[in-house]
Amino acid sequence: MKNKFEKNILCIGAGYVGGPTMAMIAAKCPQYKVTIVDINEQKIKAWCSDNLPIYEPGLLDVVRTARGRNLFFSTEIEQNIREAEIIFVSVNTPTKSFGEGAGKSADLQYWEKTARNILKASDSDKIIVEKSTLPVRTAGAMERILNSNDKGIVFDVVSNPEFLAEGTAIIDLEYPDRVLIGSHETERGRQARQEIVDIYANWVPRERIITSNIWSSELSKLVSNAFLAQRVSSINSISALCEVTEADVHEVARAVGHDTRIGSKFLHASVGFGGSCFKKDILNLVYISESFGLTEVADYWESVVRINDYQEKRFVLKIIRTMFNTIADKRIAMFGFAFKANTGDTRESPGIYIARQLLDEKAHVIISDPQALQNAQLDMAGIPGKIEYEIDPYKAAEGAHAIALITEWDVYRDLDYKKIFASMEKPAFIFDGRNILNHQKLYEIGFNVYPIGKRALTRI
Numbered sequence: 001m002k003n004k005f006e007k008n009i010l011c012i013g014a015g016y017v018g019g020p021t022m023a024m025i026a027a028k029c030p031q032y033k034v035t036i037v038d039i040n041e042q043k044i045k046a047w048c049s050d051n052l053p054i055y056e057p058g059l060l061d062v063v064r065t066a067r068g069r070n071l072f073f074s075t076e077i078e079q080n081i082r083e084a085e086i087i088f089v090s091v092n093t094p095t096k097s098f099g100e101g102a103g104k105s106a107d108l109q110y111w112e113k114t115a116r117n118i119l120k121a122s123d124s125d126k127i128i129v130e131k132s133t134l135p136v137r138t139a140g141a142m143e144r145i146l147n148s149n150d151k152g153i154v155f156d157v158v159s160n161p162e163f164l165a166e167g168t169a170i171i172d173l174e175y176p177d178r179v180l181i182g183s184h185e186t187e188r189g190r191q192a193r194q195e196i197v198d199i200y201a202n203w204v205p206r207e208r209i210i211t212s213n214i215w216s217s218e219l220s221k222l223v224s225n226a227f228l229a230q231r232v233s234s235i236n237s238i239s240a241l242c243e244v245t246e247a248d249v250h251e252v253a254r255a256v257g258h259d260t261r262i263g264s265k266f267l268h269a270s271v272g273f274g275g276s277c278f279k280k281d282i283l284n285l286v287y288i289s290e291s292f293g294l295t296e297v298a299d300y301w302e303s304v305v306r307i308n309d310y311q312e313k314r315f316v317l318k319i320i321r322t323m324f325n326t327i328a329d330k331r332i333a334m335f336g337f338a339f340k341a342n343t344g345d346t347r348e349s350p351g352i353y354i355a356r357q358l359l360d361e362k363a364h365v366i367i368s369d370p371q372a373l374q375n376a377q378l379d380m381a382g383i384p385g386k387i388e389y390e391i392d393p394y395k396a397a398e399g400a401h402a403i404a405l406i407t408e409w410d411v412y413r414d415l416d417y418k419k420i421f422a423s424m425e426k427p428a429f430i431f432d433g434r435n436i437l438n439h440q441k442l443y444e445i446g447f448n449v450y451p452i453g454k455r456a457l458t459r460i
């Protein structure tokens with residue numbers, strides 16, 4: 001059925017990327033019909049309500065602007081494929097957990113199933129947009145599957161990786177640093193690429209829309225995440241050195257970051273990076289490099305992940321050693337569980353590893369987080385040990401021997417730490433895994449304070 005819209009855009013996969021990205025396109029381009037489909041019925045129901053399936057500041061307003069006008073959510077995949085001219089594919093591409101490449105390469109089963117669904121349901125030419133993050137050269141496989149049809153239909157595959165960061169997704173989508181669109185450098189390829197450029201040009205300044213060949217586009221996404229993660233691991237490795245030399249990682253980062261060649265962003269020492277992408281995308285890069293026999297390249301990038309594991313491990317060891325080498329039966333309140341502030345997403349959060357290790361040591365763990373408790377419960381399901389979930393940080397800290405701050409939520413900066421201190425067991429410890437608290441003030445209240453990469457302020 002034809003409708004009044006200029007273009008029919010479909011997105012397959014209504015997750016952290018598909019939902020916000022398509023909601024932004026719909027909000028900015030009322031002339032297009034944008035439909036998002038997913039196999040997960042519950043998720044689609046939630047997208048149709050005001051209780052969205054993901055927490056992201058500003059997202060509900062954007063969804064409300066367009067929902068029912070030119071933005072639609074559905075589980076009806078086949079029919080929507082048939083009606084679409086442009087299909088963004090935004091399904092999950094996790095690290096493979098089985099077989100060849102397990103633990104490193106991308107698991108492309110959801111991706112390939114989607115390609116086959118598109119092939120089966122289509123009866124006209126379409127542009128397929130890779131929105132998911134994929135190993136370089138995946139577009140080639142997608143094209144082979146899609147163009148193996150005998151219906152005479154032609155599919156043009158274009159790469160348009162997503163650079164949004166969770167927690168700031170709406171700002172990132174509205175004012176992106178760049179939008180990258182890669183295609184084959186053929187007449188058809190360039191035409192398809194232009195169609196996608198035209199969509200973004202509705203609100204993104206033209207000079208921020210970069211075009212490239214398709215393989216560069218696929219690879220650039222992996223490399224961007226690898227570079228970002230590398231900066232975190234770089235400063236975290238230095239934080240360990242600061243702790244033994246009495247240098248202060250904050251001062252070092254400030255001095256280093258003032259060099260305009262280096263820049264000041266992403267130089268914040270912490271308990272480590274998390275999130276569904278950094279580790280997965282680096283391991284993917286490692287796997288690809290290995291498969292081309294580039295062992296040195298693979299080793300170099302793998303070390304970014306190794307430092308991250310080391311940083312998480314160091315944090316737990318510090319807790320144990322500081323608390324007189326035993327935390328059995330001690331109450332430890334975890335402030336934050338999400339992998340970063342302003343999201344409820346806990347995928348690959350350092351909180352998961354830390355909570356598991358604390359439970360392994362027989363500690364009594366109380367997890368607090370303003371948005372991530374539901375996900376935390378799923379992550380910790382079936383793990384033996386004493387564990388509680390408490391949204392109120394004051395209650396979580398009551399009777400605790402220590403607080404471990406895991407996520408840099410603003411709410412934790414401004415708590416009444418005098419009140420918290422009064423309700424805790426003594427000596428009271430605080431391990432600031434994000435260096436966001438006022439350490440001197442906490443020390444004056446009576447805490448033993450352990451930041452990352454800075455001198456501890458202790459009374460014992």
Ligand SMILES: NC(=O)c1ccc[n+]([C@@H]2O[C@H](COP(=O)([O-])OP(=O)(O)OC[C@H]3O[C@@H](n4cnc5c(N)ncnc54)[C@H](O)[C@@H]3O)[C@@H](O)[C@H]2O)c1
Pocket residue numbers: 012013014015016017018037038039040043077090091092093110113114131132133134162163164165166276277
């Ligand atoms: N989360 C991020 O911050 C982020 C940022 C940039 C890029 N990416 C990339 O985007 C992709 C999606 O990530 P995400 O975080 O949105 O994942 P997600 O798990 O939140 O969402 C993926 C969705 O795809 C659906 N799906 C899977 N197979 C399907 C099928 N055959 N048909 C219909 N729906 C199907 C799933 O049910 C799920 O809802 C990944 O490749 C990821 O690497 C993620």
